[in-house]
Amino acid sequence: MQIGIIGMKFTGKTTLFNAITGADQPTGQGGVEPHRAVGKIPDQRLERLTEMFKPKRTVHAAVEWVDIPGFAGGTGPDGGREAVRFLEHGRKVDALAQVVRCFDGGYGAPDPQGELESMALELILTDLQVVENRLEKLAKDKARMGKVANPLEPPCFERLKQQLENDRPLRELELNPDEQKIVSGFAFLTLKPLMVVLNHAEGEPPAPELVAAAEAVGAEVVALCASMEEELAQLAPEEAREFLADLGIAEPALVRMIHAAYGALNLQSFFTVGPDECRAWTVRKxxxxxxxxxxxxxxxxxxxxxxxxxxxxxxxxxxxxxxxxxxxxxxxxxxxxxxxxxxxxxxxxxx
Ligand SMILES: Nc1nc2c(ncn2[C@@H]2O[C@H](COP(=O)(O)OP(=O)(O)OP(=O)(O)O)[C@@H](O)[C@H]2O)c(=O)[nH]1
Ligand SMILES: [Mg+2]
The missing domain is CATH 3.10.20.30 (Beta-grasp domain)
Incomplete structure (x- = not known):
């Protein structure tokens, strides 16, 4: 299972990626290639089981995270939409997490609502391009052979096109089994579960209106301060516990974020236990x-x-x-x- 981290430039994607996976990728400098790393799913139940069974080893469930480079919006140096190249990496993942900048950080006044709107539009436009290419191909087939291989395809893609032209994501469409089969091979971005991470400055959680706007877009919304989460993730467990206790927080926001992503993927964990190994395994709900x-x-x-x-x-x-x-x-x-x-x-x- 893979989760892609997407967003505009300098929103804190790599910072968040490092915090989740323990990677040490440079931040604040952009880049054009995605980073990949496995991150374990934190699970207090597994820790409890480990205390009970005292096994030789404990193995957490894990998913792979893909830190996809950010884009500035608009057209890139080659005249093409910059987003298209980067969002291409998003096709191969199972779910998307959009990081939104709510902090200044020297990058100018944040515009989180604007980022939510731009990303929604970019994802829709990227899918629309795929739909239009397919309709063109089907029209060519029809002209050449007098028919298309699957007569259900043209009306299906017309339906997708209309949805996208209305600025709505494909996941909101109810697809019948035939349509589901047709779309399954196209890896549409707006069909994937999407969660929103509101990345805010330390001690400055987002306003309720912004959370509501994010909820309108994403399946799950989590607010956190990525740079603080990254520091926290580097502390020894005991130190981290004390740090959180001082702040009166039971669980790092990062853990909530990872669990939300796991849930958005429709996944759950079961355990095997014993003197050799206590282990969490992943299955779909x-x-x-x-x-x-x-x-x-x-x-x-x-x-x-x-x-x-x-x-x-x-x-x-x-x-x-x-x-x-x-x-x-x-x-x-x-x-x-x-x-x-x-x-x-x-x-x-x-x-
Ligand atoms: N104040 C503040 N700064 C942050 C936070 N998260 C990240 N930053 C800073 O913002 C800058 C950009 O962070 P990155 O993690 O590199 O951002 P990115 O989204 O990966 O950027 P691109 O890969 O260029 O799209 C870095 O200087 C971070 O230290 C945060 O929660 N608060
Ligand atoms: Mg980055």
Whole structure:
């Protein structure tokens, strides 16, 4: 799973990327190539499980982050829209996070509302270009062969075109299964989940009107101060805890941001536990027990017999797996079981 960080120039994307992934990319200097790094999904439940099982190792769930260079808007030196080149990188990711500058930082008065509008427009224009190219190709096919390969395609793309020309993202359209199949190969930007990160100066959270404007655009909205989050991420865990306690904050905004991104991707975690390893695994919401088994190993899915499932809270209140079992809180689940966030799972299988 990949999340692309997008935004105008100097909004703090690379600063945020460094904070999330522990990378050390230079900030304040732009660039034209994206940065990539894996960032683990912080999970206090996994830490609790580690205390309980004292395993040899603990493995977090993780996603890949792509720091996509910012653009200034308008046309670039080659006369083409600068955004197009950079947003091209956004096609390959599963979700987008737009960073918006709410701090001055020597870059001039911030214009967060303007950034939200410009980005929305750039994403729409980039998709519209793809739709228009496709319609042209279909028209050519029709002229050459008297028909198109899939007669459902032209009306589908006309529908997409109309939506985009009305300045609305494609994700707001209800697509029927045929249409979903047609659009699936085109990696449209405005079909991807989008979250908004309002990057503000330390101690200056955004006004409610701005949060509301961001909510109108994005699935999830998180306000944070990226430069502070980056400093915080570099502290030792104990120091970080003290620092947050002094501010009266339970959890860094960065953690909320990562969790929001995970949620926007429609993902959840389940756990495997034991003396060797405690581990968080990623599955989409609604995944079945055999699908979860397949995330661990394809043999476990192929030879799936049943899953022994304990809810995280049940394990914690019981104090141990043995106690949970004695209290009948370890359930035997079959192939149709849908995994819940935080389930502790042991797969029984035979191959
Ligand atoms: N005051 C303040 N400055 C920040 C914050 N986040 C980033 N900056 C500063 O803003 C400048 C730009 O940050 P970058 O992270 O390089 O911005 P970017 O979005 O990656 O920029 P491009 O890659 O050029 O698009 C740097 O000098 C950062 O130190 C913040 O939350 N508050
Ligand atoms: Mg950058």
């Amino acid at each position: 609604g995944a079945t027990a055999p699908e979860a088994a397949g995330v661990i190993h394809s043999d476990l899915q192929r030879g799936f017999i049943r899953a022994e499932v304990t809810a995280y809270d049940d394990l914690i209140t019981s104090g141990s797996l043995a106690a949970a079992k004695a209290a009948n809180l370890v359930r035997l689940e079959g192939k149709a079981y849908q995994v819940h966030d935080g389930d502790i799972i042991e797969i029984r299988f035979s191959v």
